[in-house]
Amino acid sequence: MTDLAQDLLSSFVVAEAGLNGAKNLGVVNMRKEALDRFEASGFPTTRDEEWKYTNLKPVLKHDYKIMLKSESAVSFGDIKQYLLSDLDTYKLVFINGKYSSWLSESTHQSYDICTFAAALNKYPDVLAEYLGKAAPAGETFVDLNTAFADDGAYIRVKANQTVDKPIEILYITTDENGTSFSQNRNLIIVEQNAEVQILERHQNLGDAESFTNFVSEVFAARDARVSYYKVQNDSDKASLVDNTHVKQATGSNVHVGTYSFGGKLVRNNLHFYSGGEHAESHMDGITIIGDGQTVDHHTLVDHQEPNCYSRELYKGIYLGKSHGVFNGKVLVRQKAQKTNAFQQNDNILLSDKAKVDTKPQLEIFADDVRCSHGCTVGQLDKNALFYLRSRGIPKREAQGLMTYAFASDALEYIKIPQLQKRLNGVIAEKLGINLEFAL
Amino acid sequence: MIKIKDLQARVEEKEILRGINLEIGPGEVHAIMGPNGSGKSTLSSVIAGREDYEVTGGAIDFEGEDLLDLDPEERAHKGIFLSFQYPVEIPGVTVSNFIKTAINESRKGRGEEPMEAREMLAKMREKTALLEMDKSYLSRSLNEGFSGGEKKRNEIFQMAMLEPKLAILDETDSGLDIDALRIVANGVNKLRSEDNAVVVITHYQRLLDYIEPDFVHVLYNGKIVKSGDKNLALELEAKGYDWIKAENA
Numbered sequence: 001m002t003d004l005a006q007d008l009l010s011s012f013v014v015a016e017a018g019l020n021g022a023k024n025l026g027v028v029n030m031r032k033e034a035l036d037r038f039e040a041s042g043f044p045t046t047r048d049e050e051w052k053y054t055n056l057k058p059v060l061k062h063d064y065k066i067m068l069k070s071e072s073a074v075s076f077g078d079i080k081q082y083l084l085s086d087l088d089t090y091k092l093v094f095i096n097g098k099y100s101s102w103l104s105e106s107t108h109q110s111y112d113i114c115t116f117a118a119a120l121n122k123y124p125d126v127l128a129e130y131l132g133k134a135a136p137a138g139e140t141f142v143d144l145n146t147a148f149a150d151d152g153a154y155i156r157v158k159a160n161q162t163v164d165k166p167i168e169i170l171y172i173t174t175d176e177n178g179t180s181f182s183q184n185r186n187l188i189i190v191e192q193n194a195e196v197q198i199l200e201r202h203q204n205l206g207d208a209e210s211f212t213n214f215v216s217e218v219f220a221a222r223d224a225r226v227s228y229y230k231v232q233n234d235s236d237k238a239s240l241v242d243n244t245h246v247k248q249a250t251g252s253n254v255h256v257g258t259y260s261f262g263g264k265l266v267r268n269n270l271h272f273y274s275g276g277e278h279a280e281s282h283m284d285g286i287t288i289i290g291d292g293q294t295v296d297h298h299t300l301v302d303h304q305e306p307n308c309y310s311r312e313l314y315k316g317i318y319l320g321k322s323h324g325v326f327n328g329k330v331l332v333r334q335k336a337q338k339t340n341a342f343q344q345n346d347n348i349l350l351s352d353k354a355k356v357d358t359k360p361q362l363e364i365f366a367d368d369v370r371c372s373h374g375c376t377v378g379q380l381d382k383n384a385l386f387y388l389r390s391r392g393i394p395k396r397e398a399q400g401l402m403t404y405a406f407a408s409d410a411l412e413y414i415k416i417p418q419l420q421k422r423l424n425g426v427i428a429e430k431l432g433i434n435l436e437f438a439l
Numbered sequence: 440m441i442k443i444k445d446l447q448a449r450v451e452e453k454e455i456l457r458g459i460n461l462e463i464g465p466g467e468v469h470a471i472m473g474p475n476g477s478g479k480s481t482l483s484s485v486i487a488g489r490e491d492y493e494v495t496g497g498a499i500d501f502e503g504e505d506l507l508d509l510d511p512e513e514r515a516h517k518g519i520f521l522s523f524q525y526p527v528e529i530p531g532v533t534v535s536n537f538i539k540t541a542i543n544e545s546r547k548g549r550g551e552e553p554m555e556a557r558e559m560l561a562k563m564r565e566k567t568a569l570l571e572m573d574k575s576y577l578s579r580s581l582n583e584g585f586s587g588g589e590k591k592r593n594e595i596f597q598m599a600m601l602e603p604k605l606a607i608l609d610e611t612d613s614g615l616d617i618d619a620l621r622i623v624a625n626g627v628n629k630l631r632s633e634d635n636a637v638v639v640i641t642h643y644q645r646l647l648d649y650i651e652p653d654f655v656h657v658l659y660n661g662k663i664v665k666s667g668d669k670n671l672a673l674e675l676e677a678k679g680y681d682w683i684k685a686e687n688a
Contacts, residue, residue: 383527386511387529388529389511390487390489390514392542392548393540393541397544405529
């Protein structure tokens, strides 16, 4: 067992009674059971099939502070650049894991947009119905999070409601705790025929190493519509394991977009459970990373019912000595006839030192389905590059234009134009080009 | 305008150009003909700066400057344009954004201000009309799903927008039906002036019925083996290339 795992186990004993939800016996038991499972499993290693390509050892070796203080004075000016400035939004801001009411704009008017801490203390019925029902027990990082998480975003949109503006969730780490290990959790419940758009971001503002083990559970009821955008552009000191589990009912439509431009090591475990007919599951993303960075997308679409559609499109652009992993699994259960599943992962290596491991997986137990999957790893087409240059476009701009064109279809499903524009800007910056237009 | 002296080039280990000499002045139209594999496309690629070809000897002087030292984009900024035999498809980049970028990067390369948006738009309108292209072309992805004829027309549209000093049309007639050929040729003719020059690379006489050359050169086995006026093209059309091959065997 690693030192960090030992630290976590002993910290739990001390912290347990002080965690939000400590008066709810159901929650208390859930935490204990989850911790027991973690104690038995420990952290995964590269011998574990699911972690074969991503070695956590270098980021787990730090002496992390586990129970974090949150007393540092973070002003709106410090975080402004991480929010969409040209758009009115609800805001849930967390500093070192704790909710900052000062920086946030929550509501209980037509829908609940508040904190997981509040839910843990005040809504036992909701917890009993939803907590841990999407994120599966037995996954190491989920278990660890279940044991410790006592704050995060809580969003509940009642039937037939459309949230009038997007919700921005921002998790900020400062270096007030030195190296910190954060574990927050979102609980997002979108009831029948309701609609919401969510943006989420983790940001380390300090110079100390940070590790975030994050869980988000999303429940989309009948005909609900959810757009969930994750912008990952953290500092080189920050590592993140994101566990997002989406449970879908009949006719619901959920899109999770993951835009990864930074961080030291980022692992996205994104699971969709398509549990009602005519559900649509969309997941896409762009990864652009450079020297010393790793981004690992592990996705699962579990088709449990007939007549559902899933679309998965991940584009990766790797510069310098970077490492990308894609492992996408589509599971079509026997009952899930007429499933239409599309999966594609395309990668461009812009450097000799960059590396990509890509592994699409299909497991199909139904006989009347349409499933396609594919992956490509390549370089920019030399002929196309010459074509652009022969028209007067300099090499660097031509490469940027082609790379941008390669990636841009993964931005098509974004419903917030301001976010699209922002991402265009980040992509242009990462590719070192000046894009005067959105393609 | 351009002076090519004893130009030799190879791709990998294969010698393709074996000493080309060619001089082109402003206002002139030159046709380069020759059998398959004689080096016609290599010559155009070397002038435009494709890096797959290694120049092993000779020189190209363009308006007093050594062209071989320049990157492809720098050559474009100086006014060299190559209409591709096989234009490349670039999904995700629209024709209008592509041409805007090309024009403004070329202007930047020459130290000029970007073109006003209004002027750009007016020019695009004018040139699409010249080539009888529907305006919907402009919002399509560059060459993606274009027919052979549409691709060639799009090349001449780019030429019209960029207004090069020296335009090299590499088998622009291949894959064109007679109507498209007329439209493309008409476009090229409208763009001719006393200051610019055109090189037409072709197998066949028919394009030269529309774009009348001042000079015709026959390229064979990496060398220009015969030069003449437009009558040489007619002679080739009538007799084929065998007599050229026999003369140079």
